[in-house]
Amino acid sequence: MATTAPVHPVDEVPPVRQLAAFGLQHVLAMYAGAVAVPLIVGGAMKLSPADLAYLITADLLVCGIATLIQCVGFWRFGVRLPIMQGCTFAAVSPMVLIGTTGGGLPAIYGSVIVAGLAIVLLAPVFGRLLRFFPPLVTGTVILIIGVSLLPVAGNWAAGGVGAKDFGEPKNLALAAFVLAVVLGVQRFAPAFLSRIAVLIGIAVGLAVAVPFGFTDFGGVGDADWVGISTPFHFGAPSFHASA
Template sequence: MSESSHARIPPAPPRQPLPLMQLILVGLQHVLLMYGGAIAVPLIVGQAAGLSREEIAFLINADLLVAGVATVVQSMGIGALGIRMPVMMGASFAAVASMVAMAGMQGVGLPGIFGATIAAGFFGMVIAPFMSKIVRFFPPLVTGTVITSIGLSLFPVAVNWAGGGAKALPFGSPIYLTVAGLVLATILLIHRFMSGFWVNISVLIGMVLGYVLSGLIGMVDLSGLAAAPWLQVVTPLHFGLPTFSLAPVLSMCLVVVIIFVESTGMFLALGKITDREVTPGMLRRGLLCDAAASFVAGFFNTFTHSSFAQNIGLVQMTGVRCRSVTIVAGSFLIALSLVPKAAYLVASIPPAVLGGAAIAMFGMVAATGIKILQEADIGDRRNQLLVAVSIGMGLIPVVRPEFFSQLPLWMGPITHSGIAMATLSAVLLNLLFNVLGGAEREALARAAHQH
């Protein structure tokens, strides 16, 4: 197959366009689900850098703007950028540990973080064409294992939310569990007794009911809403010119490689859910968009960006697979970045409300992985071992985040990412068991068949 044929994007299966109101509501679901993750990174880094509340709010708005633009480009496809599937983009957690360390370094701070982000984005654009060729190392055995691990590695986030948030006092209060249970029960009952439009917005309905209940019992904190401005435009280089130091740049370049590994697994998962084969050409466009978003992010006062795994579960559960939904969602993010009052209102959703929805969402991601594994030869004991070890490796940072704390600091982006650990393990074990020994195994299989 020629390179040009790889570069062409196969047409998506024909689908009925959604009515405008349904499109808006389903797009809003995507925003509400990923919003907490989108604002968490600038919040953490801003606090580590000792910024004021107003400056942290600016960081959050900057992140929403870049996430919105990147989501639209990734979903729509512009020039050589964008995989043209329903993808939500946001600031990546893979870089958080490195950036928190940089924030406290003498002579680095925020300008150094933004400089490292710009350099890493450029590095990502250079290596994206080479990284896109690794798609052949992701047969159903590897893809299913990685996607299952993505779902399992997200589950602690869902549980923390459902319990009221990691800082909730007391964590797991019956009030938080009731709210989360109401949201989850609403979603399940809609899927059981309704269809079509109602199923498509089941998560939104559950979250609205949960938000209303939370408001009635005093769980919604709107203090500071009146002080937030109605309009604020994000200006580039707000914190000064970026600076470039070798160690932070190298650290962020490694982060971009990890983001590429994670994004590859997510794009393949979306391909399975939307019935599209992800070709090397498509993967290259998707990874280029990830890298370009990070490059631009450094100039616009924010951080490395990647696709958000939690939204894959929403695509699977609602069955709404058209990219116009995430284009609308990206437009919502851009609007929120310009209207701090609206962004503040969305940020007031209690974690327990998100947790009830996330239990269903993230579980659907894992279920998708299990479904894909059925396409592989799981009867083979070596393949069983690959799945077992890879999922186990992926769960290590989830179960004990400090497990690799004594290893060199530069390994942090790999060892702190359950998705990266599972992906690397699955790819390497597949090479060991099925690629390097492939000819020998085929000969044995033929001999067994003849006998």
């Protein structure tokens, strides 16, 4: 009698209920970070609410395309594993500098295109250099990224640059409460929830902010139900040597 070869855990396909739960977990864990990047970059560039919403829409569209390429695979591209492709905070500081020093979003787009092509060409070489990047190196880089974003976080916690109540205790208290929720969920909640600690912190913070009068939903009522991304909305990519 023929026996079925055991399936490696990496290749195992869980039941549909587990697939749905894990898929939702992936989406929620990715979503908060993916939306935060255009919020930070667009906020630093003082984009209008409409343009900021458009930037978020374009961001999510590209995340979806990249996710399909990673999961399904296309020629030599894609790891062909069930992962969500989100945004990296590693490029936030350079993008903010490029966007606020005269180049604007077109210069950011141009530099991203050049950087993407360079990474494609250097990927085989970089793969051989991974042994020179132990956890101590990568951890330090991630720490530096977080530290470099502290001024942005500080401005947000105080109420946003230009706000009439900038720096008032109520703003700092709300930010501290959200931070406490995120850290509490990350430390004490089950693994399924700890993966989306940031998103839970945002949701709980919003639930508290509404009754205390922190929120204004006027812009939400005027927004479109569906956002469509079109090419060159912010102009054609421009290429600057410094960027």
